[in-house]
Amino acid sequence: MSDAKARNEYFRGPAPLTEEVARIVEPDCRSERLLEVKGLKKWFRSGSNALSRSTGHIRAVDGVDMTADRGETVALVGESGCGKSTLGRAIVRLLAPTSGSVWFDGDDLAAMNGAALQKKRRDMQFIFQDPFASLDPRMTIGDVIGEPLDIHRAYRDRSERASRIKEIMETVGLNPGYASRYAHEFSGGQRQRIGIARAIALNPKMIVCDEPVSALDVSIQAQIINLLKSLQKKFGMAYIFISHDLNVVRHISDRVNVMYLGKFVETASKRDLFEAPSHPYTKALLSAIPIYDPRVKREKILLRGDLPSPADPPPGCHFHTRCPVVTDICREVAPGTREVARGHFCACHRVKGE
Amino acid sequence: MATEGAGLGAAGGFAGQEDAEARSRGFWADSMSRLAENRLVLAAALILAVLVAVAIFAPSVAPYDPAKQSLAESLQGPGARHLLGTDEMGRDILSRIIYGTRISLSVGIVSQIIACCVGVCLGALAGFYGGFTDTLISRAIEIFSAFPELLFAIGIMFVLGPGVINVFIALGLLSWTRYARLVRGQVMQLREMEYAQACVACGGSNARVILRHLLPNCFSTIIVLVTLGIPGAILMEASLSYIGLGVQPPTASWGQMISAAQQYISFYPYYSIAPGIAIIVTVLAFNIFGDGLRDALDPRIRE
Amino acid sequence: MDTLAVQGVPSLLSVRNLRVSFNMKRGAVRAVDDVSFEVSRGETLGIVGESGCGKSVTALSIMRLIAEPGRIEGGQIRYGGVNLLDLSMREMRGIRGNKIAMIFQEPMTSLNPVLTIGSQISEALRLHEGLGRREALDRAVEMLSVVNIPMPEKRAREYPHQLSGGMRQRVMIAMALCCKPDVLICDEPTTALDVTIQAQIISLIEDLKVRTGAAVIMITHDLGVISEIADKVIVMYAGKIIEEGGKTDVLTNPLHPYTEGLLNAVPRIDRDSDELSVIPGMVPNLAFLPEGCRFRPRCRYAREICRSAPVKASGFGGIAPRGVSCWKFQPAWGGEADV
Numbered sequence: 001m002s003d004a005k006a007r008n009e010y011f012r013g014p015a016p017l018t019e020e021v022a023r024i025v026e027p028d029c030r031s032e033r034l035l036e037v038k039g040l041k042k043w044f045r046s047g048s049n050a051l052s053r054s055t056g057h058i059r060a061v062d063g064v065d066m067t068a069d070r071g072e073t074v075a076l077v078g079e080s081g082c083g084k085s086t087l088g089r090a091i092v093r094l095l096a097p098t099s100g101s102v103w104f105d106g107d108d109l110a111a112m113n114g115a116a117l118q119k120k121r122r123d124m125q126f127i128f129q130d131p132f133a134s135l136d137p138r139m140t141i142g143d144v145i146g147e148p149l150d151i152h153r154a155y156r157d158r159s160e161r162a163s164r165i166k167e168i169m170e171t172v173g174l175n176p177g178y179a180s181r182y183a184h185e186f187s188g189g190q191r192q193r194i195g196i197a198r199a200i201a202l203n204p205k206m207i208v209c210d211e212p213v214s215a216l217d218v219s220i221q222a223q224i225i226n227l228l229k230s231l232q233k234k235f236g237m238a239y240i241f242i243s244h245d246l247n248v249v250r251h252i253s254d255r256v257n258v259m260y261l262g263k264f265v266e267t268a269s270k271r272d273l274f275e276a277p278s279h280p281y282t283k284a285l286l287s288a289i290p291i292y293d294p295r296v297k298r299e300k301i302l303l304r305g306d307l308p309s310p311a312d313p314p315p316g317c318h319f320h321t322r323c324p325v326v327t328d329i330c331r332e333v334a335p336g337t338r339e340v341a342r343g344h345f346c347a348c349h350r351v352k353g354e
Numbered sequence: 355m356a357t358e359g360a361g362l363g364a365a366g367g368f369a370g371q372e373d374a375e376a377r378s379r380g381f382w383a384d385s386m387s388r389l390a391e392n393r394l395v396l397a398a399a400l401i402l403a404v405l406v407a408v409a410i411f412a413p414s415v416a417p418y419d420p421a422k423q424s425l426a427e428s429l430q431g432p433g434a435r436h437l438l439g440t441d442e443m444g445r446d447i448l449s450r451i452i453y454g455t456r457i458s459l460s461v462g463i464v465s466q467i468i469a470c471c472v473g474v475c476l477g478a479l480a481g482f483y484g485g486f487t488d489t490l491i492s493r494a495i496e497i498f499s500a501f502p503e504l505l506f507a508i509g510i511m512f513v514l515g516p517g518v519i520n521v522f523i524a525l526g527l528l529s530w531t532r533y534a535r536l537v538r539g540q541v542m543q544l545r546e547m548e549y550a551q552a553c554v555a556c557g558g559s560n561a562r563v564i565l566r567h568l569l570p571n572c573f574s575t576i577i578v579l580v581t582l583g584i585p586g587a588i589l590m591e592a593s594l595s596y597i598g599l600g601v602q603p604p605t606a607s608w609g610q611m612i613s614a615a616q617q618y619i620s621f622y623p624y625y626s627i628a629p630g631i632a633i634i635v636t637v638l639a640f641n642i643f644g645d646g647l648r649d650a651l652d653p654r655i656r657e
Numbered sequence: 658m659d660t661l662a663v664q665g666v667p668s669l670l671s672v673r674n675l676r677v678s679f680n681m682k683r684g685a686v687r688a689v690d691d692v693s694f695e696v697s698r699g700e701t702l703g704i705v706g707e708s709g710c711g712k713s714v715t716a717l718s719i720m721r722l723i724a725e726p727g728r729i730e731g732g733q734i735r736y737g738g739v740n741l742l743d744l745s746m747r748e749m750r751g752i753r754g755n756k757i758a759m760i761f762q763e764p765m766t767s768l769n770p771v772l773t774i775g776s777q778i779s780e781a782l783r784l785h786e787g788l789g790r791r792e793a794l795d796r797a798v799e800m801l802s803v804v805n806i807p808m809p810e811k812r813a814r815e816y817p818h819q820l821s822g823g824m825r826q827r828v829m830i831a832m833a834l835c836c837k838p839d840v841l842i843c844d845e846p847t848t849a850l851d852v853t854i855q856a857q858i859i860s861l862i863e864d865l866k867v868r869t870g871a872a873v874i875m876i877t878h879d880l881g882v883i884s885e886i887a888d889k890v891i892v893m894y895a896g897k898i899i900e901e902g903g904k905t906d907v908l909t910n911p912l913h914p915y916t917e918g919l920l921n922a923v924p925r926i927d928r929d930s931d932e933l934s935v936i937p938g939m940v941p942n943l944a945f946l947p948e949g950c951r952f953r954p955r956c957r958y959a960r961e962i963c964r965s966a967p968v969k970a971s972g973f974g975g976i977a978p979r980g981v982s983c984w985k986f987q988p989a990w991g992g993e994a995d996v
Contacts, residue, residue, distance in 0.1 A: 079851035080822075094551055121557035134548035138570045147566075148556040187939055198552065217707040217940070218878060222922035222933040229932065244851060247881075251924035251933065288856035290881025292925055294905045302860060303853045305807070306821040 034206060034238050035068040035091070040100035040110075042083075042090045046311050058311045060086040062262035063100070065337075070205065073232065073239040075249040075270075077285075078259035081307050085129075087259070088208045088242045092124050093117060105205055122152050125199035129211035131191035135183035141194050142179030145169065148201045164201075171234075172197045172227060189220035193227065200231060208240040213248060225252055246289050250274055258282050261310055261318040264337070268344040278346045281319050317349065325350050385574075388650040395646030401639040409455040418446035420453040420606045429622050438628045441614065447625065450606040451632050457607045458636060461521055461591040462584035468526030470580055473533025474572075478564055480534070481541030491534065499531045507590055511599040521600050525587045533579060540572045574651035581644035585637035592633055608633050668695035669872045670719070670757070670840050675732035677711075677718050680725075686943045688714045688727070690896040696840065696872040701863075703887030703904065704876045705919075709940050711896040712876045716842045719874075720759055721749050736840070755785040758833035762845035764825035768817040774801070775813030778832050785836045800831040804861060823854035827861070834865060841866070842874045847882060859885055880920060884908055889977040892916050895941055895951040902979035912973070912981040914956045950984065962989060 041064075043057040060083040068074045076084040089095045091102055093109050102109040105123055112120060125148075128134035135144055146165050148154070155161040166176040172193045183191060192212060199207050209228065213221040229252060232239060243249050249256060249270075256273045258266040258281065266279040277283045284301040291298070303322045308314055314321050320330040329349050337347045389395060408415055417437070424444035432439045438447040480491035501509075510524040544550060545568065553563050592609025594600035601607035608629040615626035677689040689711040696702045704712045717723050719734055721741060734741040741752065761767045769777060778800055779793035788796065794813065801809035804827040817825060826846060833841055843862065847855035863886055866873050875886055883890055883904065891901040892913065900913040911917040918936040938955045941947060947954050949964040956963070962984050970986035973979040984990050 079853060092555060094555055118557040118559060121555060124555075126552065126555040128548040128552060130548055134552050136549040136567050136571070138573075139566075147553065147558070151553075151557050151559075151562065189939060195552075198556070202556075218880075218919055219707060219922050219936040220939060222924075222935045223937075225924065226933055226935060246852070247924045284853060288852040290855075290859075290879065290885045292881050292884050292908060292920065292923070294884045294908055300856060300860070302856055306823050306854065307851075 032069045033067060034070045034072075034105055035066075035240075036103040037064060037066045037091060038101045038103070040064045040087070040090060040102060041098045042086050042095055043098045056311055058309075059083075059262045059313060060310055061090060061097075062310075062313075064259075064262075064264055066257055066264065066267070068206065068238050068240060071232065071236045071238055072255065073241055073253045075241045075243060075253035075256045076259055077243060077246060077249050077256055079244060079285075079307055081261075081310065082259045083262040083310065084242045084244075084259050085210055088126075088210050088240060091240065092121070092126055092208050094126065118151075122148075122202050123205045125202070125204045125207045127192075127195050127199050127207060127209040127212045130215055131188050131195055132183075132215075134195050135191055137183055140180050140182055141169075141174075141186070144183070144194060145179075145197045145201055148198060152202060154202060168197045168201050171200070171231070173223075187220075188216050189223060192216060192220075192224050196224075196227065196231070200235065200237075203235060204237055206238045206240065208242070210242045211244070212241075214243065214245060221248070228252065246274075246286065258285065261308065261313050263318060264345075264347065265319065266344075266346045266348075267337075268341075268346075272341060272344045276341075276344075278340050278344070278351045279319075279348050280323050280325050280350065284322075284324070317347075385650045389646055392646050392649075394642055395650075398639040398642035398646065401635065402643060405455055405459060405636060405639070408452055409459045412452050412456055416446075416449035416452040418449040420445060420449040421604045422446075429618065429625070431622075432624060439624045441611070441625055442618065447611075447628055450611060451608065451629055453606040454608045454611065454629065454632065455636075457518065457601055457605065458588045458591065458633070461518070461525065462588045462640070464522045465525035465587045465591075466529065466580045466583045468522060469529040469583065470533050470576060472526065473530035473535075474537050474569070474576060476530070477534035477537030478541050478569060481538040482545055482560065482564055482568065484542070488538070491538070495531045495534050495538075498527075499535075503528060503590070504593060507594060508597070508599060511594060516599050516602050518601055518605070521591055521594060524594075525590055528590070529583055529587065532583065533576065536575060536579060537569075537572055540575060541568050544568045544571055578644055578648040578651060581640060581647055585640040585644075588633065588637060588640075668697050669736070670874075671695035671733075671735045672715070672719065673733040673735070675715065675718060675734065676730040677714050677723060677727060678730050679727045681944065683944060687730075688896055688943060689718065692732075692893070692896075692898055694891055694898070694901070696874060698839070698872055699866065699870045700889070701866060701873040701875055701887045703883040703890040704874065704893060705878065705880060705883055705890060706893035707878055707940055709895075709943070710893040712893050713844055715893075716759065716844050716874065716876050719840075719842060720753055720757060721746075722753075722759075751785070754781050754833075754838070755836045756838055757840040757842065758836070758838040759842040759844065760826070760829045760833045760846050762848050764822065764829045764849075765817060767829060768825060770817055773814055773816055774820070774828050778813075778828070778835055781832060782835055796835065797831075800835045801828070803834070803865070804828070804831045805857075806831070823850055823857065826850060826854075826858055830858075830861065830865070834869065834871075837869060838871060840872045840874065842876070844876045845878070846875075848877070848879070855882075862886065880908065880923065892919075895946060896943060897951060897982065898980075899952065899983070900981045901977075902973070903977040906973075906977075906979060912979075912986065913952075913983050914958050914985070915952045918955075918957075950982075958985060960984070960990075 040061055041059070042061040043059050046056050046058045064087060066074065076087060078084045086095065090097045093112070097110045100110060107120060109117070109120065135141070142165050145168055146161055149161060149164060155164055165179060169176045169179065174190065174193050174197065183194065186194065212228070213224050216224060225248065228239065241249065241253055253270050255267065255269050257264050258273070258279065260281050266273065266277065266282045273282065274286065277286055284303050287298065287301045301324060305322050308318070308321055316332045317323070317330040317335050320326045323330065327349065333349070335347045335349045337345050338351070340346045340351055422445060427436070427440050427444040428442050430436055430440045436446050436448065438451070441447055441450070476491050480488040507524050507528055510527060511520060514520040514523060550563050550567050553567055591600055591607070592612065595607045595609030596613040598613070601610055603610065611629040612626050619626050672695070673693045675689055675692045676687060678685045678687045692711070692715055694702060704715065706712045714723065714727070718729055719741070723729055729742060732742070736752070736757065741749065744752070775794050775797045778797035779790070782788045782793040782796050783790070798809045798813050801812055806812050806824060806827050812820070820828065846862070847858050850858060859882065862873065875882065877883060887904045889901070889903050890907045891898050892907065892915065893899065894915050900907060900911065900916050907916060908920065911920055915936070918934070921934040922936055924933055936955050941951060941954070950956070950967050953959045953963045967982045967984045968987065969980050969982045971978065971980040
């Protein structure tokens with residue numbers, strides 16, 4: 001415990017000398033940084049299959065560094081199987097990381113357990129992709145939204161609980177009169193609003209959104225995205241926004257991490273990433289998105305083949321099997337991450353740093 | 355239009371007010387109305403209600419004291435005085451069957467409640483925690499279900515000695531594995547559901563996840579299993595009493611009555627037929643009701 | 658430019674006044690209401706709409722795959738001089754998969770998990786073309802290479818679960834194309850796939866269309882996919898066609914308020930915006946349709962006149978015939994005040 005505390009102080013910087021100093025320095029001292037993930041790995045054992053005798057690991061997340069500031073929206077983008085969902089779950093400790101650290105608001109979540117972790121969860125929430133599976137069919141939505149309040153005893157009496165639930169429901173655009181109804185009576189978009197209501201109930205500092213709109217119809221997607229944006233404006237929480245849809249990501253995020261086979265291949269501000277992508281995978285990803293205006297013609301980079309299995313990732317650069325500009329070195333040596341422009345990181349042998 | 359009013363659905367009514375016609379009935383109301391649609395199930399439920407009422411009000415329903423002997427009237431056929439006749443001690447068979455309802459129903463229900471409590475707890479622990487806990491409990495389930503049921507029950511009764519309470523315990527020990535196995539599987543599956551994950555993500559404790567989310571969602575399966583387990587327990591009690599290990603005389607029990615009746619079966623069949631029919635009707639009613647309940651609660655049929 | 662070749666060519670498949678309803682507990686619900694369109698050889702028709710708009714039911718009706726409680730109430734589906742709705746089930750089986758083929762959104766559930774890929778493809782060939790086992794298998798392998806599956810001989814011996822999602826969809830396309838159908842119906846073929854795989858599949862379908870000259874009906878909710886592949890588009894809402902026309906016309910100059918709203922509601926990579934414009938509310942339940950125009954409760958232009966059903970207005974120029982079902986394009990709209 002004292003070890004954790006020491007690390008904690010290290011993270012926050014040198015401890016202030018006196019309380020008085022602390023009070024004066026506090027606002028500056030308190031970093032804008034909310035989340036700092038270092039060398040995070042999450043491997044799953046894959047030896048359970050009797051047919052393949054190998055007892056290898058699926059390297060779903062294989063050494064990821066990322067940061068998020070307060071009130072910022074950081075996107076994790078990639079194709080299915082790239083590990084973005086696993087990363088999101090490992091950050092909020094729905095999965096225990098294999099190694100690495102997750103510094104969140106002064107504590108290393110990866111080293112926390114039990115009651116301390118449960119208490120910490122007040123500040124970080126999760127929005128699930130499937131609005132049908134994420135709501136308990138036996139609970140009224142008032143109870144669903146009230147559950148985080150119950151867990152953290154965030155009210156004095158029943159009437160305060162009820163009024164708080166009412167308030168949250170109004171905030172997310174749900175009719176408070178529906179509090180006693182069950183989830184199956186709502187449409188997908190409304191269910192996702194309920195999931196969002198549950199996530200904001202405790203006024204968290206960070207919400208991990210796992211593909212929150214990909215199960216919804218186009219016209220409903222826009223409603224939910226606008227809702228998420230307006231909630232952020234109002235409450236100032238940070239979003240870790242997991243999505244495969246670059247259109248959505250471009251709309252909502254401040255910074256983007258592009259993930260491929262368990263690793264980040266490119267990290268940049270939204271502007272840099274969409275206007276000057278440097279990694280060949282990012283370029284291919286961007287070019288593959290259908291453009292709505294049929295008059296715009298552009299060159300498409302068609303990637304060959306499929307995503308390799310994370311149980312048996314290719315040697316060297318993971319992307320070399322599909323890369324259009326592959327060279328010999330890519331097949332042997334895994335590229336390091338370089339800063340190609342200020343705040344713009346890329347892991348590719350073919351991209352020159354500045 | 356692109357204002358936040360529209361975005362939050364505040365303008366022009368909250369999102370989804372248009373589906374006001376959507377059924378706002380809860381899960382149970384919905385299931386019960388489906389249950390009521392099936393005539394046969396309804397009839398079974400009616401029979402069960404009558405049985406329960408008879409058991410509760412046995413003293414006022416029964417025409418005679420079931421233990422009152424009158425050797426002068428022994429082994430009489432059905433008649434005006436004794437609707438179903440009398441047994442070898444001259445006791446009124448109808449009264450004894452009515453009192454036997456108490457034993458049969460209580461054995462069925464209590465033993466299943468015991469089995470259910472043990473089985474659900476152990477099954478939930480095994481399913482939720484997995485690993486060593488699961489291995490331990492799973493082995494116990496396998497060992498308990500490896501014995502033939504009747505032999506197992508006889509063995510326990512030998513150890514515990516005869517008596518109603520011991521029948522409860524023996525039959526409870528006999529059937530907990532069914533609950534444990536089922537709940538373990540369900541909990542394992544439900545644990546991965548996102549709503550259970552959501553509770554963890556909110557900071558909910560394991561106990562909360564199990565008690566508030568996992569078990570309530572197993573509830574319909576458990577209740578069906580109880581309903582279907584009761585007739586088995588009733589039959590088992592009859593078997594135990596038949597071989598003299600169950601309920602002891604003079605307490606009236608259907609199985610014990612059949613046992614006593616068998617020596618008179620060739621010249622006085624009413625004696626064994628009446629309790630036999632009572633058992634068949636009760637068991638059938640429970641089975642039909644249980645099947646109906648399962649269909650009504652099955653989430654795959656819903657929507 | 659994209660449909661010039663089509664002008665004057667008689668249509669290959671034409672659907673006229675199709676009506677499909679489903680018998681629900683609380684009465685019949687009409688999932689497809691008076692839908693008409695046609696496709697010609699070498700042409701791609703896009704059908705767009707959100708879930709529940711009737712686009713998939715339309716596709717299944719063409720294949721006569723509507724099962725209980727659904728029922729095709731009326732209309733015609735003309736192909737090769739006959740109305741498919743008049744054919745017996747036996748005659749229909751000769752058409753299905755042979756002349757008109759379909760691929761589905763989820764390739765995993767459309768493939769039999771216990772049969773090899775090769776035997777599933779060859780099954781159709783043996784059924785429709787009477788090929789022998791060996792011959793059919795050879796053709797199956799050939800088809801796999803046509804859809805750019807590497808190592809087709811090896812893949813033909815594998816089972817569906819051994820393939821990735823994109824690979825399975827290629828197999829579905831190979832199965833659909835093995836009898837050289839005249840019409841290929843694609844029901845959300847790329848929805849379950851990643852963008853890079855989606856791009857591969859779209860270019861494959863495009864390529865095969867050019868090579869075989871088949872007509873393609875592409876059903877999707879994604880206007881981007883439409884923009885990539887379609888020649889002409891119909892937009893469906895709550896069971897009705899609300900707008901139709903050439904791809905470029907519809908996507909760059911939408912007439913119906915719903916199409917306009919849909920195009921504005923999607924976040925777009927080619928456009929920066931702070932807030933998305935939103936179509937308020939949601940798609941109506943088909944059992945409780947609003948009177949008049951079905952989009953009226955969500956429409957920002959709605960007026961009193963919209964309480965009666967709109968008639969189709971046509972003749973807006975453009976490459977393909979243009980039509981829109983909205984009162985805005987009727988003379989009656991003129992002087993009336995806003996509601």
